[in-house]
Amino acid sequence: MSSADQAVEATNDQLIQSTDPEHPANLIPELCRKFYNWGWVTGTGGGTSIRHGDHIFIAPSGVQKELMKSENIFVLQWPTAKYPAEARNYIRKPLKLNPSACTPLFLTAFEQGAGCCIHTHSQWAVLVTLLVEREKGPDACFEISTIEQIKGIPRGKGKGMLGYHDTLSIPIIDNTAFEEDLTSGLEAAMKKYPDTYAVLVRRHGIYVWGDNVAKAKTQCESLDYLFQLAVEMHKLGLPWVK
């Protein structure tokens, strides 16, 4: 991000100024630095958004996500219109920046009661979408069973966590030319799989959400671990479901 972009920021700066490291305006840049190092948000792709009370904190679009600063963060009053984009109620808008193209997808997760939504371009997520498509067809979910880390994924809202003997299923939707256009696919997948906390996007990555930041992050980590394991198992000719 150039220094010109950071030069003048919009009003309501108090919304993003806090000495608390857990404040969303401090957490989003900190998380994105970690996500960059894990290969989740390289080359400006991917990102994360947090709902804190009646405020939604959103990163800017097209920036190096690992270099983002709290003063670059947009704040939306929640609830807000999802469409059209102009109807969204921004109460802090950094000048010379645009809000993430993932905004309507993040808002879709918040409509489901999420407190945080993470979008990654993890290569493991992309690879499992390609393997599932080749082995099972375009309408199939990613499925894996009898791996300990499955216990890191919820069974559904208020239903506890999956068990070792359960099968984890993550729906896969088709990619679109523009990030915003994924929203209807995400909404449809959430409707068809009401217990899911994640949706894979073919040849693109994944959206993972959680009731709060810690849950979204640990669920995203568990899924990424399982995707990497699945790719390695596939290379060894081992099945994902017993």
Ligand SMILES: CSC[C@@H](O)[C@@H](O)C(=O)COP(=O)(O)O
């Ligand atoms: C490498 S460009 C990736 C973008 O098109 C998109 O897929 C993405 O994940 C990030 O969008 P952004 O608007 O920068 O938050």
Ligand SMILES: [Zn+2]
């Ligand atoms: Zn993306």
